[in-house]
Amino acid sequence: MLVLFDRKINSTLHRVTMTCDPDELARAMYMMSTNATVHIGITLSAIVVFIATSHVCRQIRKDLAQLTVIVIGAGPIGLTAALLALRCKRVTKLIIYEEESRARLEKRSYQIAIQPQHVSFLRGCGVDFDNLEGLWEDGCFYTRVGIYLGYIINILQLYKKPVDFNFSTKFSRDLSACVDSISGRKLAICCDGRNGLASRVLGLSDESIHHSTGVYGALAAIEKNNETYVPKSEIRVHNVGFDLSAYNSAAYEDEGKSKFNLKIFGNSTCRFLALAINKTDSNVVKTLRTVLDKSMMRNIFLKCFNTYKRADEASISDSFCLHHMRFSPRLYEIKLSQRAEIAAYIADCDLFVITEGEASRSYNFNTGK
Template sequence: MKCTEDEITRILHVNYVHVTLYFVITFSAVAVFVGTKTILNKIRRNNAQLTVIIIGAGPIGLTSALISVHCKRVQKLVLYEEQSKSNVERRTYQIALQPAQVSFLRSYGVDFDNLEGLWHKGCFYTRVGIYLEYIIHTLPLYSMGTEINFGTKFSRDIRDTVDKISGRKLVICCDGSVGVATHTLGLSDECVIHSCGILGAVATVEKNNETLVPRPEKRIHNLSFDLSAYVPTAFEENNSSNFTLKIFGNSKCRYMALAVNKCNSNVVRALKTVLDKSMMRNIFLKCFNTYKRSSETSISDSYCLNNMKFSPRLYEIKLSQRMENVAYIEDCDLFVITEGEASRSYNFNTGLDINIGLKGLSALQPFIEMASLAETEHSIMQSLIYKMEHSNRICREFLKFGLKEYIFL
């Protein structure tokens, strides 16, 4: 049967209308799907939140808590501390905050005008208990849910409780270099040890008749020692050892740090290899009485003998870096990170030790943002890489500049 030209035209027109209508419907459906997905993604991103669990109420743990309550992505904060609240607030050692860390803490609301302490050359010196007490009393002022559990050691039972919390979670381990939280959570304890290329020794004298008044540090450079009375070969006319001495701490607990770049001078070899406690004690005694602050009293030989603790010889200063400092546990939608000495520490007291931990915390808020929004395997991995790279950068910078900044400059 042959179709006329008009019938062919009509059939083609009908087919064209059908095809056009099909494409319009398909395009509209795709547009609605994409639009709906975009809106839902935007709603999800705006509402993405997590619960932060912090282990350890030391200066790094409580500073982590302060940063967390400033993050809109954090819906609840839970903190576990093994010691009692009173013991935490009574901690006596002195901390010194560098100007960059003072500025960093100010950005999170730390009011240094209402903190008991001492300013000296841009650094702020205070007793650690005062700083911790300030943050403990500040946290409840924020509207978000905050739960602080003192006298509670993080255990496997608590870990199981954390696993059961609904939604995404972030655990921040701040329980120090000997803490067990990371091991309890399944992270590896493996560390890499870096040499700082510097030898050092430390001493402390507790002056029981003094109170816990903060004191600024004092540095003395290019010291030389004549040890020929102890080791006949340990005498150098050219004074090539170039020791640096630092006196720091509050008025009750006075610390001394002695440091020198690794070298083969006679004096350095003697102080590194000869185990003569009287030699090292005498060095610290003479150093303290010669370079103490003018307002301080000298210490006698007998007082030094009974009240000074010190390194018996020079030792190599090393930085310990945890290999696995961030992880994601898919089964319970849990991120785990380490901060402070749980992440990196070194075997030498400089009085500025807290600053390396605070430098690590500069990445905490961006990481919380990334962890809250990460949905795909790729985005989760990107957040982990960001945290690992930041931690590695902190270690590299410390090895290059840290002790030079804390001791030698």
């Protein structure tokens, strides 16, 4: 219609111009200006509609992309996950729930070992290891876990995004309802350990699947409460053999076939020993699997520590072990326990739930990692 209208105006203008009628010429010019105004109005309307639609679409995408992250459990896994969440542009708010108080959290005394590849990753996330108290050896960083947790908590508070710390708060069904009521998309990260209930409260099944690792192991802990806390590096020894002929003469026959892996770890106030060996039917393993005399395992751990300890550590006596050593009375099978469900999406409240760390999978064995 506009094309026909333009042609009509052009023909009229041509006719008026040829006849040189002033009134007709003025009328033709008016029609042309009116037509131009209509064109401009339509164009402006289209631009306004396009801008408004684009703005609405961008706002919808922005609202869908925005994410509130809820971390349950302020251990090393939980706080590291919180740090990664704050570095994500889509995360607009962080909420942390921890059953213990902050003071108690920062007093945790067990030692953690951060492997070289993890050190490099954490440096990229803003962790300044030069400002952390600890020990370096072979690219591995050893520190008291409370020091690491306190440092990460301070880092989280430096971000401009809102961070809501809830210490001394056990996650319960009432808090689950509060999480559901948060507007927008949410991500709950359950890091409350193998005995935590957060994942079940949020709707995940607590069923676990147990897998054999094909390894036997035993653990011991030596408490030295009179020592000053000093981080210690790990000691790893392979092909360790034991002479058990004093307990079982048959065990001496295949002593050379039963070689153990030993790891000594922990800080100066509490040293841990972990023994492990692949499943085998050797007499040595059978003896250590069925032994009823606890002194056998105590003597094994005692000799292992005194033989392979660090040069700056004092030897321990049998009488000291009687009062300050806790240990496995015999070898046991090391198993992996893994949750059947580790992630879920709850559409009603637009909530993603995932489990991490020991809340997702754990061993009945500790190697200090």
